[in-house]
Amino acid sequence: MKKFLLIIILMIVFVFSQAQKYHPLVDTNKLWSVAHQYFPGWTTYSDFTKFQGEETIQGNIYKKVWTTTDTTLANWNSYGYVREDTNKRVYFRYWAGGPDDLRYDFGANSGDTIYLFSDPMGNFLVVDSIDTCILLSGETRKRINLSCHGPERNSIGNDTWIEGIGSLYGITQSGTCLLVGDMPQLICFTENDTLKFQNDNFENCYVVTGIAANDPMSERIQIFPVPSSGTIFITVNNLQILPMIITFYDPLGKQILKKKLTDIENKIDISNLTNSGLLFYQLKGSNGFSGSGKILVHLQY
Secondary structure (H helix, E strand, C coil): HHHHHHHHHHHHHHHHHHHCCCCCCCCCCHHHHHHHHCCCCCCCCCEEEEEEEEEEEEEEEEEEEEEEEECCCCCCCCEEEEEEEECCCEEEECCCCCEEEEEEECCCCCCCCCCCCCCCCCCCCEEEEEEEECCCCEEEEEEEEEEEEHHHHHHHEEEECCCCCCCCCEEEEEEEHHCCCCCCCCHHHHEECCCEECCCCCCCCCCCCCCCCCCCHHHEEEEEEECCCCCCEEEEHHHHHHCCEEEEEEEHHHHHHHHECCCCEEEEEECCCCCCHHHEEEEEHHHCCEEEEEECCCCCC
C-alpha cells in the first residue's frame, strides 16, 4: 500500500513539474505558417516564418527573423529581429534601429493589462483567463486568453497566446486585434520537424491562391528589398502576367498609388507614400494573376 501511494505521489510530482516547465518562444528549431488577407476581397496568401542567426543590438542578443512565400522554403527574406528575456517577455524589431516593441508577455497573470508596440493610440490587452491546451503531439501547453481594448476601454476583439507557439493570429501578428489591415490566421506550427499545431480551417500548411498549386507568387514576382528604405524593385519572372497593375494602400485601406507595370524589371519610389511604417499592395495581372502583401518602409533621414 505504501509503495502504491509513493508511486502515485511521484506521478503527481512529475505531472506538476512538467506543467510548470516553461517553453520559450524564441528558438531556431521552429517554423510557423500564416494566412494573410489584408482587406476584404483581397487575395489570401500564406507565408512561413523562422528564426535563424543572431545579432547583438544595443547590448541585447536577438534572433534574426526570416519569412518566405516559397512553399519549398528555399528563398527567405529578412523580416526583423526577435528576443526573449528572463521574465518571459518577447520583443520584436523590424530593423536594428527601430523600436524594441513588446509582442508577448508569457509571465502575465489573469487580470493583467498588457501594452504592446509603441502605440500612441493607447490600445491595450487584458488577460481574461489562463488555461491549457493539448497539441497534436500530445503535449500540454499554457494558453493565455486576452481581450483587446481601445483607449476608452471599449472591447475591439480577442487574442490567444500559446506558450512556445505564440498568437493564433501568427507568430509576429500578436495584438492584430489592436490594428487594422491584415486579418491573419496561424495555419501550422512545427517544432523539431514535428507538426504540433494545425488550424482546422486549412487542409495544408499553406494557402493556394488563384495561381497554380506549385507556382507561389514568389516564383512569378519578386519584390525587394524588404524592409525598404524608400525604393523597391519588382522583377516579373513570367511574361504571361504582364501588363500588371500594382496598387498601394495605407494601413486604413486608403489608396495612395496605382502604377502599371509593363517591364520585367521595375523600380518604384515609395519614399513619399508614408513615413516609416507599413504599406499594403495589391497586384492584378493578365491571365487571372493576383496577389497581395505588405512592405515595411524604413526611411533614412
